[in-house]
Amino acid sequence: MSLAEQMDTVTDAAAGTVDRHATTETFESTAPATGAVVGVFPVHGDAAVGATVARARAAAGQWAALGFDGRKQRLTAYRGYLARRMHELADLVHRENGKPHADAILEISLAVDHLAWAAGHARKALGPRRVASGMLAANHASYLEYQPLGVVGVIGPWNYPVFTPMGSIAYALAAGNAVVFKPSEFTPAIGAWLAAAWRAAVPDVADAFQVVTGFGATGAALCRVPVDKLAFTGSAATGRKVMATCAETLTPVLMELGGKDAMIVDDDADVVAAADAAVWGAMSNGGQTCIGIERVYATSAVYDRFVAEVSAQVQKLRPGSDEEATYGPMTMPSQIDVVRRHVADATAAGARVVTGGTDDAGEGYVAPTVLLDVPETSAAVREETFGPTLTITRVADAEEALQRANATSYGLAGSVFSASKDRAMDLARRMRSGMTSINSVLTFASVPALPFGGVGESGFGRIHGEDGLKEFTRAKAITRQRLPLPVNLMSFGRPAGAADALARVMGMVHGRHR
Ligand code: NDP
Numbered sequence: 180m181s182l183a184e185q186m187d188t189v190t191d192a193a194a195g196t197v198d199r200h201a202t203t204e205t206f207e208s209t210a211p212a213t214g215a216v217v218g219v220f221p222v223h224g225d226a227a228v229g230a231t232v233a234r235a236r237a238a239a240g241q242w243a244a245l246g247f248d249g250r251k252q253r254l255t256a257y258r259g260y261l262a263r264r265m266h267e268l269a270d271l272v273h274r275e276n277g278k279p280h281a282d283a284i285l286e287i288s289l290a291v292d293h294l295a296w297a298a299g300h301a302r303k304a305l306g307p308r309r310v311a312s313g314m315l316a317a318n319h320a321s322y323l324e325y326q327p328l329g330v331v332g333v334i335g336p337w338n339y340p341v342f343t344p345m346g347s348i349a350y351a352l353a354a355g356n357a358v359v360f361k362p363s364e365f366t367p368a369i370g371a372w373l374a375a376a377w378r379a380a381v382p383d384v385a386d387a388f389q390v391v392t393g394f395g396a397t398g399a400a401l402c403r404v405p406v407d408k409l410a411f412t413g414s415a416a417t418g419r420k421v422m423a424t425c426a427e428t429l430t431p432v433l434m435e436l437g438g439k440d441a442m443i444v445d446d447d448a449d450v451v452a453a454a455d456a457a458v459w460g461a462m463s464n465g466g467q468t469c470i471g472i473e474r475v476y477a478t479s480a481v482y483d484r485f486v487a488e489v490s491a492q493v494q495k496l497r498p499g500s501d502e503e504a505t506y507g508p509m510t511m512p513s514q515i516d517v518v519r520r521h522v523a524d525a526t527a528a529g530a531r532v533v534t535g536g537t538d539d540a541g542e543g544y545v546a547p548t549v550l551l552d553v554p555e556t557s558a559a560v561r562e563e564t565f566g567p568t569l570t571i572t573r574v575a576d577a578e579e580a581l582q583r584a585n586a587t588s589y590g591l592a593g594s595v596f597s598a599s600k601d602r603a604m605d606l607a608r609r610m611r612s613g614m615t616s617i618n619s620v621l622t623f624a625s626v627p628a629l630p631f632g633g634v635g636e637s638g639f640g641r642i643h644g645e646d647g648l649k650e651f652t653r654a655k656a657i658t659r660q661r662l663p664l665p666v667n668l669m670s671f672g673r674p675a676g677a678a679d680a681l682a683r684v685m686g687m688v689h690g691r692h693r
Contacts, residue, residue: 203227206394208367211277211508211543212500218275218368220392228391228400232359235330238386239357243327245384247302253381254298254353258291260380265291268341268372275368276340277500277507278464283341289625290345296627297353297648304645305354305652312658314688315668320659325652327355332406334398334421336413337365337510338467338565341373342624346631346642347410347433348373348388351651356408357387361401363413365510367392395420405430408651412436412469414563415636433650434638435631437563438469438591441584442620443606444477444485445577448596452618453481454488456594457569460620462496462547465506466567467514470592470614470621473564475571476580482573489549489571490533498544498567506567508543518545518566525550525559525570555583563589577606585611590634594620613637 204222209215221227242250261268269283305325312321331351335344340362348358362370374390381387391397395417402409402421405428411421412435425432442460444453460472477485496505509515526532533549540546548568553559559570574580577597584593592614597603607615613633614623623629630641641647666677
């Protein structure tokens with residue numbers, strides 16, 4: 180059975196049928212809410228990954244040759260296909276990841292919007308352009324363009340299994356690359372569905388986007404094949420391993436890692452709006468959001484009102500898997516232990532739990548948990564919790580809030596609530612993060628023109644926006660001599676006095692500047 184046929188059976192598995200024909204080792208994906216099997220998938224080993232990348236490489240030339248217009252037309256067909264089947268995909272996301280159907284619709288909508296932007300802006304961001312040649316090469320025309328790399332490998336997470344990988348996939352494809360995507364072992368059916376949708380919507384270049392499934396070793400195989408760039412989203416610990424593996428083949432990497440994002444609530448903030456945003460930023464998706472709010476620093480002027488408002492709002496949240504549930508189960512079972520450890524560690528250090536707890540939400544779920552008076556040295560403040568928890572800390576003023584917000588090895592995103600535009604902009608600029616929203620949370624992720632990525636332990640490189648398109652290209656510089664000069668400085672035949680003449684000209688042009 181060819182790998183292509185195997186991938187067809189992967190698609191069957193995505194629809195819920197067990198793959199009886201796979202000759203390779205397989206694994207099951209299960210629904211976190213019920214434990215029911217969602218699908219059975221091949222564990223692709225080195226040879227299978229190599230064969231998939233080889234097919235992608237063959238397709239990459241055809242895909243690049245389509246040019247911006249040809250690719251835009253096909254990416255538009257793909258986006259239309261996704262938009263028409265949004266509920267079908269959202270049902271699968273609900274089953275395999277656990278999030279509410281409505282949240283899945285929001286996630287898919289964001290991904291579709293990014294697809295549209297990437298396809299629509301690729302020519303302007305990457306296409307050939309003339310640039311000024313400058314004084315020393317005035318007799319040349321200079322050209323710049325951004326060419327595709329070839330095959331991009333994407334290793335994705337389970338928390339936003341459509342939106343997050345699509346931030347790499349859409350931009351890499353729009354830039355003219357083929358893509359091989361390795362979804363998380365917790366969400367392979369969603370990855371297989373996305374690839375099957377591509378094959379159906381874009382049959383003439385079907386191999387330009389393919390999926391391989393398996394565990395960490397399958398991801399490592401993708402690094403080793405090698406591909407021309409590897410875009411990774413996940414934990415900093417695994418990111419280090421991926422970088423080390425990619426170093427063996429000098430494969431460049433893009434790292435979208437975790438965060439410990441903070442919100443600053445200033446004296447003049449709209450406290451009700453800030454509390455609403457903090458609760459959504461911390462608890463939506465069960466807190467399993469890399470750009471989720473995990474810490475709030477509220478000034479003394481607003482602290483008591485803010486805590487009261489957050490406490491009232493979280494009472495209304497109810498984790499579950501039914502239609503009225505506000506967020507779902509923990510997608511990765513082992514994460515529950517991480518959350519429990521952080522809460523237990525905080526309470527042992529004297530923190531107060533204002534609402535919720537970790538044991539009263541039912542198996543597989545974590546209740547909304549707000550922690551006050553948590554020492555800054557504890558795990559709940561320093562490490563990524565990735566659960567529906569929030570620490571709220573009283574500070575003297577916004578400067579102290581900023582200093583504490585920045586006192587982390589992470590630097591992904593954050594939020595500032597203030598009625599003063601200038602003050603908020605100043606705080607946002609000085610926040611050590613790749614992205615900051617003022618008077619809201621997470622908004623930057625929904626603006627396709629804005630780059631997405633972090634600093635420090637949160638990684639490097641950018642998806643989304645023009646930077647996200649350029650991330651999957653190499654800049655190509657070309658000069659073309661339009662007319663020869665009487666004196667060619669870059670020739671052994673230049674006259675003896677040419678260098679002195681050049682020095683005199685440079686002195687006249689630049690020497691007067693102090
Ligand atoms: P990982 O970082 O371990 O996994 C992310 C992806 O990398 C998965 O597809 C995984 O595959 C793959 N992978 C694992 N090991 C390797 C390897 N050696 N080489 C190549 N690829 C590999 O995240 P987890 O899912 O285990 O979650 C652990 C923690 O990471 C969470 O608790 C959370 O704190 C953080 N996280 C952060 C995310 C973010 O958006 N910033 C997203 C997800 C998690 P497989 O799943 O098959 O092991």
